[in-house]
Amino acid sequence: MTATETHCPYCSLQCGMRLEGARTPEVVAWEEFPVNRGGLCRKGWTAAGLLRHRERLTRPLVRDPATGELAPATWDAALDLVAGRLAALRAEHGPDTVGVFGGGGLTNEKAYQLGKLARAALGTSQIDYNGRWCMSSAASAGTRAFGLDRGLPFPLADLERTDVLVLVGSNLAETMPPAARHLDALRERGGRVVVVDPRRTPTADRADVFVQPVPGTDLALALGLLHLVVAAGVVDEEYVATRTSGFDDVKRSVAAWWPERVERVTGVPVPELRALARLLVDAERVMVLTARGAEQHATGSDTVLAWINLALALGQPGTPYAGYGCLTGQGNGQGGREHGQKADQLPGYRMIDDPAARAHVAAVWGVDPDTLPGRGRSAYELLDALGTDSGPRALLVFGSNIVVSAPNARHVSERLDALDLLVVADVVLSETAARADVVLPVTQWAEETGTMTNLEGRVLLRQRATRAPEGVRSDLDVIAGLAERVGSPVPFATDPEEVFAELGRASAGGKADYAGIDYSRIRAEHGVFWPCPSPDHPGTQRMFLDGFAHPDGRARFHVVEHRGPAEQPCADYPVHLTTGRVLGQYQSGAQTRRLRDLPDSGPFVEMHPMLARRLGTADGEPVTVATRRGAMTAAARVVGTIRPDTVFVPFHWVGANRLTNDALDPASRMPEFKVCAAVVRPA
Amino acid sequence: MSAHERLVVVGNGMASVRLCEELVARGYDGHVTVLGDEAGPAYNRILLSAVLEGTHPLDALVLREPGWYAGHGIDLRTGARVLEVDRDAAEVMLVDGTRIPYDRLVLATGAIPTLPPIRGLVRLDGSLHPAVHTFRSMADCLRLLGAVPEAGRAVVVGGGLLGLQVARALSVRGVATEVVEGTDHLLSRQVDERGGAVLERDLRRLRTEVYTGSRAVRLTDAGLRLDNGFTLETDLVVLAAGGRPSTALARRAGLYCRRGMVVGRHLESVTDDRVHAIGDCAEHAGRAPGLVPPAWEQAAVLADHLTGGDARYDGSRTVARLRATGLDVAVLGDPERTDGEVVEVTNPIARTHRKLVVRGGVIVAGTLVGDLSRVGLITQLYDRRTVLGPHEPGELLMAERPPGDSSTLLPDDAEVCACAGVSAGRIRACASLEEARTTTRATTGCGGCTSAVRDLLGARDPAAV
Incomplete structure (x- = not known):
């Protein structure tokens, strides 16, 4: 039987798996792959269920102006229609009238080609992607502190060899279950695990120390811990003096964060705060990892910087088995942000307003650097501008289900409806595709080959294991077809390996340098860590050991202050609402909600028994959650594991993001998914 | 607001620093002069007892270096003691004769310790007896720290928040410490007798003797004599019998003062709206809480007002926390003088006393002694004025059930x-x-x-x- 080594279609762990059987592939364990050693969660085990799914799109759909319904069309008709409409709009309104919206689940090749489509073929600055809503706050903070952002600057397995592991706003036991094995291994070795979360999650159940702050106060918690580290006199002075800059101002700024003040802001009792500080102070190696819980805030990048400050003061980043990392969320959340989908970046993490970067990439593409557009709008700002006088009138969407995943989703849906042309490339008729004028059916995961860069910065090869259904084209084909039809001055390759080689050239010399990586190396080495500038370079498993990526080699401390969530509870909206994921579902659920083997009991409203009693409701009873932006109704799930002043709604279904706040982080432009003010009543 | 308003701030404590920070953050374009009578930079006063206890190094207390002021165009003058405010001339006069004109004046003069009526405290020349200490400033803290190594025994006069913190700190430092409190229980301004009794047992367990309902009347070579006839042998006497708003300047300038300088919603004197007061020296709506968070809220409101905003000060929700190893106390608002339904749980065996005062479903005051496991949640509900269900106050005071797992x-x-x-x-x-x-x-x-x-x-x- 044929078996293809490939990777799971879901989260950033990119677990290795084998697919057996070309016609009806079945998932089997790939024990040798180091990240997950054969382990998978139920999403991975059931992933093949979508390959021959009855809801698969196999023909382009075009909305019939007469009936308003989507009707099948040929590829030529659909692509000609799109190109024709784009040409007309561009003629009337200029190149920025076309927006492009990508995704953190797209392969590196697709992400790269999408950026090239926007900049080289369409000439638009208006491109961004849903990764902006994933780890952009950590990316922004990492870049400012270390000069470079790679989610984990070390292999995931290093978690097992630290002394104290602090997880801030990560529920990895449910969002990337095989990663949780590292927590157990660390604890067996005698290390300690700390979890910071407003909910006592299954991850928190596996921790030695659990603190449960008020949503939106992780920053104040970090300031308070640094205050105690300073007070204990255990700042690593030599490290701070030789490897960092800016500590004095940070030290002064945390003088005002004494424990009782932190307690009042965060709701974490002083004894717990002191115990946690003591644990950090006594440890030789400390590793701090943030995830969406800390990052998806209007103060997300400052929150990450506050935790980085703490790690730096303890002398940890850039030393073995210690430091700071971000647990990226989406499958290619890492690679997707490196190669040109971001409004401000060109491939290889090059900044789009850097003349040298523009010259390099333009040369690879074969265009004049002056023709490349500048910085565009960030994801939410792009959506917010759709159909307005100054915003795009057409939007091309690849690998994103905006209607479910955008904050303030009702408003965003209105903006999508205000467009002259919405084109969505997807595998199934997602909620966003259902609103499109043209829907383009594309290949998925096991039907195509491409590289993904997992949360460790390890570039992986997802290999094709089966044939795509008749009528479906790869995104690379679709992009090339559109580029050609809009009169692109340069050719677009459709073979993934060829695209990857071009991507390598475009990234060469950039911060995320892939120039030395090729498909055969990835196969032979179980992935290659970037930066890898040349074929004889071994790849970079651990970064910053010899210095940080700023020109002077030093990490930067940054003074950050707690501002709190943009929206505070009040008399009308008295509880905090936070959102997140459940084990059995992935992101907007476009894939996982269609799999019968995955549990889908719909959204729910998690609340503490005290709150349920106050509201006069009980487990399983319908309740309505409302915010200033919208409302949804779902069953109450009454659990003692959540803060009594907070409710939680998973975001895999339409509803949660009608509630969420679109306040943006000033640096990362991350929306505040993780906290807003809400009212709950029995429905 | 004129483009070059001259703003003079008297005082360089926590309220003053915060005001400067808030003004900088809001882009205030007047000229600010800060007059501080202490020699050094502004520091975090409330951590002085932690320094005394040894849980905090002195150098980590500094809030803003002089360079910060200079960098933001603020004229900071340390060691500058103000003698007089001349409102007619709109000038502040320093003891060295310097006159500084102002368009607006902010008094952030803080509080001064109350000296209890104990004979022998003050010597004929007006100076304190060498064994006697107050505990308000960094200089006080340093002087007391200097005396600790030679001291075998200490008596703290005053069983309030500061007195207990100082007593614990001295005890942790190895000094045999006793506390004398004139009222019939500890922390009598904040908690009831049961709360005080729990604390008294805690202190005794920590080997600090407590004398309540007794006043120190005389300091002699034999020790400190109490009105119940005892004489406590001691090397140190620390006065922590409370403080009062420092209003001498305001009073002499004819600004209306009761306990503190009386201010309205823009922290302006009711006598003269060009003069403001924030922090411990200000009295708003009959209250002068003497805590940092209200001072900071006042600083933010005043900064907003001075930069053309419409913020108003309506009083603060206060949470007083005891900062002392081994003593767990949180006091929300004023539980002994606030009307409402009282829900309380006292367990003298476990040495806990918890009480919530609830009005219209909202926690309006509370006391937590001996068990702070729910303090974070309770203060959140209090600060946010969350309307609770009828069972919630009781549930909040009961211990959480341990998670069962079988x-x-x-x-x-x-x-x-x-x-x-x-x-x-x-x-x-x-x-x-x-x-x-x-x-x-x-x-x-x-x-x-x-x-x-x-x-x-x-x-x-x-x-x-």
């Missing part, structure tokens, strides 16, 4: 392995862990269910595992 009692349809979606029944149907792994994939994902799976298999047949 996987062998799980019903067959309960999910044991979330990664692979395996029920307890399917595990029970397996002969061994290996069979469970291979047939159900339980334990192969995150591995978190391994012990539950073992338990289930073991409960069915201990030999199978």
Whole structure:
């Protein structure tokens, strides 16, 4: 039987798996792959269920102006229609009238080609992607502190060899279950695990120390811990003096964060705060990892910087088995942000307003650097501008289900409806595709080959294991077809390996340098860590050991202050609402909600028994959650594991993001998914 | 606001620093002069007892270096003692004769310790007896720290928040310490007798003797004599009998003062709206809380007002926390003088006393002594004025139940392995862990269910595992 080594279609762990059987592939364990050693969660085990799914799109759909319904069309008709409409709009309104919206689940090749489509073929600055809503706050903070952002600057397995592991706003036991094995291994070795979360999650159940702050106060918690580290006199002075800059101002700024003040802001009792500080102070190696819980805030990048400050003061980043990392969320959340989908970046993490970067990439593409557009709008700002006088009138969407995943989703849906042309490339008729004028059916995961860069910065090869259904084209084909039809001055390759080689050239010399990586190396080495500038370079498993990526080699401390969530509870909206994921579902659920083997009991409203009693409701009873932006109704799930002043709604279904706040982080432009003010009543 | 308003701030304590920070953050374009009578930079006064206790180094207290002021165009003058405010001339006069004109004046002069009527405290020349200490400033703290190594015994006069913090700090430093409190229980301004009794037992357990209902009347070479006839032998006497707003300047300038300088919603004097007061020296709506958070809220409101904003000060919700190792106390608002329904739980055996004062479902005051496990949540509900259900105050005061976990009692349809979606029944149907792994994939994902799976298999047949 044929078996293809490939990777799971879901989260950033990119677990290795084998697919057996070309016609009806079945998932089997790939024990040798180091990240997950054969382990998978139920999403991975059931992933093949979508390959021959009855809801698969196999023909382009075009909305019939007469009936308003989507009707099948040929590829030529659909692509000609799109190109024709784009040409007309561009003629009337200029190149920025076309927006492009990508995704953190797209392969590196697709992400790269999408950026090239926007900049080289369409000439638009208006491109961004849903990764902006994933780890952009950590990316922004990492870049400012270390000069470079790679989610984990070390292999995931290093978690097992630290002394104290602090997880801030990560529920990895449910969002990337095989990663949780590292927590157990660390604890067996005698290390300690700390979890910071407003909910006592299954991850928190596996921790030695659990603190449960008020949503939106992780920053104040970090300031308070640094205050105690300073007070204990255990700042690593030599490290701070030789490897960092800016500590004095940070030290002064945390003088005002004494424990009782932190307690009042965060709701974490002083004894717990002191115990946690003591644990950090006594440890030789400390590793701090943030995830969406800390990052998806209007103060997300400052929150990450506050935790980085703490790690730096303890002398940890850039030393073995210690430091700071971000647990990226989406499958290619890492690679997707490196190669040109971001409004401000060109491939290889090059900044789009850097003349040298523009010259390099333009040369690879074969265009004049002056023709490349500048910085565009960030994801939410792009959506917010759709159909307005100054915003795009057409939007091309690849690998994103905006209607479910955008904050303030009702408003965003209105903006999508205000467009002259919405084109969505997807595998199934997602909620966003259902609103499109043209829907383009594309290949998925096991039907195509491409590289993904997992949360460790390890570039992986997802290999094709089966044939795509008749009528479906790869995104690379679709992009090339559109580029050609809009009169692109340069050719677009459709073979993934060829695209990857071009991507390598475009990234060469950039911060995320892939120039030395090729498909055969990835196969032979179980992935290659970037930066890898040349074929004889071994790849970079651990970064910053010899210095940080700023020109002077030093990490930067940054003074950050707690501002709190943009929206505070009040008399009308008295509880905090936070959102997140459940084990059995992935992101907007476009894939996982269609799999019968995955549990889908719909959204729910998690609340503490005290709150349920106050509201006069009980487990399983319908309740309505409302915010200033919208409302949804779902069953109450009454659990003692959540803060009594907070409710939680998973975001895999339409509803949660009608509630969420679109306040943006000033640096990362991350929306505040993780906290807003809400009212709950029995429905 | 004129473009070059001259703003003079008297005082360089926590309220003053905060005002400067808030003005800088808001882009205030007037010219600011700060007059501080202490020699050094502004520091975090409330951590002085932590320095005394040894849990905090002195150098980590500094809030803003002089360079920060200079960098933001603020004229900071330390060691500048103000003699007089001349409102007619709109000038501040320093003791060295310097006159500084102002368009607006902010008094942030803080509070001064109250000296209790004890004979022998003050010598004929007006100076304090060498064994006597106050505890308000960094200089006080340094002087007391200097005296500690030679001291075998100490008496703290005053059983309020500061007195208890100082007593614990001295005790932690190895000084045999006793506390004298004139009222009939400790912390009598904040908590009731039961709360005070719990604290008294705590202190005794920590080997600090407590004399309540007794006043120190005379300091002699033999020691400190109390009105009950005892004489406490001691090397140190620390006066912590409370403080009062420092209003001497304001009073002399004819600004209306009661306990503090009386201010309105823009922290302006009711006598002269060009003069403001913030922090411990200000009295708003009959209250002068003497805590940092209200001072900071006032600073923010005043900065907003001075930069053309419309913020108003309506009073603060206060939480007083005792900062002392081994003593757990939080006081929300003023629980002994606030009207409302009282819900309380006292457990003298466990040395806990907790009380919430509730009005219209909202926690308006509270006391937590001896058990702070819920302090974070309770203060959130208090600060946010959350309307609670009728059972909630009681539930908040009861201890949380420990999470029960007995996987062998799980019903067959309960999910044991979330990664692979395996029920307890399917595990029970397996002969061994290996069979469970291979047939159900339980334990192969995150591995978190391994012990539950073992338990289930073991409960069915201990030999199978």
